[in-house]
Amino acid sequence: MINRNKNFLESLLTFSLGPFISALLGFLFIPLTTKLISPVEYGKGSFFITIVNLISLVIILGLDQSYVRFFNESNDKKKLLYNSVFIPILLSVLIGFCLILFWKPLSIFLFSESDFYIMFLLSVSLLFSILLRFSSLVIRMKEKGSLFSIFTIVNKIVLILVLFLWAKYVSDRMIAVVMSYVISLFVIFFLQILVEKKEWNFDHFTPSLDEQKAILKFGLPLIVSGGLMWVLNSMDKIALRAWSDFEELGLYSNAFRIAGLLTVIQTSFTTFWIPTSYRWYTEKVDYNKFNKVSEILTLVLTLVFILIVWLKGFFRFFIDESYYDSIAMVSFLLFMPLMYTLSETTGLGISFSKKSWLSILVALIASSTNIVGNYILVPRLGGIGASISTGLSFIVFFWARTIISNRLMKLVKIKLQIIATCIMLLFACFSYGNSEFIELSKIALPLIVIVSIILIYKIKYKGLQTNV
Template structure:
């Protein structure tokens, strides 16, 4: 347990520091840039996310799956990165040859050729960064992983400050600061970890690549659908609403993304540790304790956000006040995703990655329906509601298929808590005077329901302490 907590803390340092940096970056951006311009900038980020999902081809996840069973880990990395890197280079060449077209797609104008070319270069570096970070994570180098995360966030913050303070205050300020900050951080990574790309002993392992691609193809389809799930809200707002609603929605997403520090730090150390526990034949009760503990933590954090949502919104300018009505719905995404990482392990352990396709399908259907009926009338509120509902379906599908693959433990408590959180998000989408009191009572209810989890955690800690003392006594004798 001590080793478990040590690695969790190590992996959490970077995300938590990154969150603090984001707390500076978000108001710095929203104070100088109006929601309409911020909405335009978010479309650039959206295209980058979609493109990254496609060019990785799910091979990054296949690399994680094969890591512990591979003896030559350097060659494994180089074989895994090969196809995504070639695709990224192809996109870079397209950006150089026809920058006007790329600019038109990204910004609805042919005038921004330099940002279009930098977009292509950024795509190449993102591929390199991704595999470097996965390699560090799989080695469970918690502190090193955190320091690099801080570096990336810090360079973006500095770039953002320089642009909005001295150069320009439109959507291109966000675009340029993101590109330049990423380029600086990734250039450092490539120099520091250049040994990972030393091809002196490289050999193309066709069976290995085929095995990874076979594992990754269903993930590609699933992640493409998941990317569509993440993107439909802003695409719908672009089609049926305006850039103001996109700006409000994106600003609320940025606040909700602060919760992703827990998601990122937990997932970063949990994935390699879960694989190791599985290989060691760890009893399923330990997986359940982790799942219940994460549910407890995330539900408390969620209610905490609702209690202090007015304070969080003050970090933005007065132009973004409407974000407080949708923040509850959008916070459900990182909350539910993090918990689902503990209940979907049967899928990855069984290598039945094709089931992820069905998870995405189950999630996207309610998303499309709610968006179609709600976004034209309610704008960002309708889009955020669609996001919350779709992630409840996402959790349900992930857990169901994992159970079918043999990783089965009770999740009744999970569903009860998620239902309560969803009702709370609905209440907080209205402006009423007693909302803080209601949220405080909600916090008490959430904790009371999970008293059994608190008792289980205490029992496990006592058990570990007794075991540690017994070991010490044996050594002394």
């Protein structure tokens, strides 16, 4: 039985610990990987993962979100899992077969080289990425934060070990990045199945047409929005592949790893927050509680953003010289995890009202911004142009999602978010080629920290209750 009396912050901490340690391990390993793998090969490996994510997003048919949406309402959660995962597994096997059948032209088109092994691994990755998505959701929806954290840490350890050993002793080409990704998928899924094996025992189940219709009705509109979200998340890499080269893509991917210091907050918070927010809504919790969470998160993320932008120059002491140019791409990339995380607290009205089609409109607005931005900036500025376009697009995404949600349900106030967005945008702009930025930061940062701490305590003791 799920413990519903945990302290809010304690519950959040259990989900945060794993992603935090995982990000720390990844950050500590950056210097070694930049010395072992060239930007070109790292760019190819990163593009492989981008392709896996794209195909997985399409074939999952939005059923992962349907599983989350109907979890608390379902009387038979095992049956819900079976009906949610059945179709995506079939599609992953079918598409994987097609990738192997047409491996040569696809390999040349995607990676500029003929490699059957890479295409075989791509097909295998599709299946295990789908399975891992649902096995992770089972743990998330049961709110097993400690278990989630353990798997997150183990996943990062496996990925790092395989990447290091393969690059050091087998090959320092893109295959090292690919193998580390594929093996980590398999290992973590296998471990999660062992822990939650009762949930995955489908011996006497057959697909339920009625339930599949219900979850598809909710999930199918999310295919379009999910595809548009993929454009929003990955158009930068596609643009760099089309209008630049793999070296620039490798530098850009390294900047993403640095920005991953903020992604840890996104992963840990959203993993905990999504099931909690749905439960709060089901229990008819006071809307003011949603607002307090959003305000505290806004202040915390603003502080973290400013600190990383302020200190990003120090990263050159930890990476190989061939990756120095990636540091300039970090500032605007931070908006990607930051604005998405904030939108999870301000955009709940769309999900609660079950108007998932509005997610399509939000994603369309933001992805269109990203396409235009990359088309204009990438040919001229390369990775820096891609980072600016991506950052601005996620700001657009946040405000589109927030405004539409607020028209449906007044869950949060947005005055603080307006101020925070302006402050972060100014800091990001100042960090590009402004010699006075560091001096300005030394004066502004302490003041922002002091004011923010006062506001956090004021908000915290003003209304956020401890029990969730």
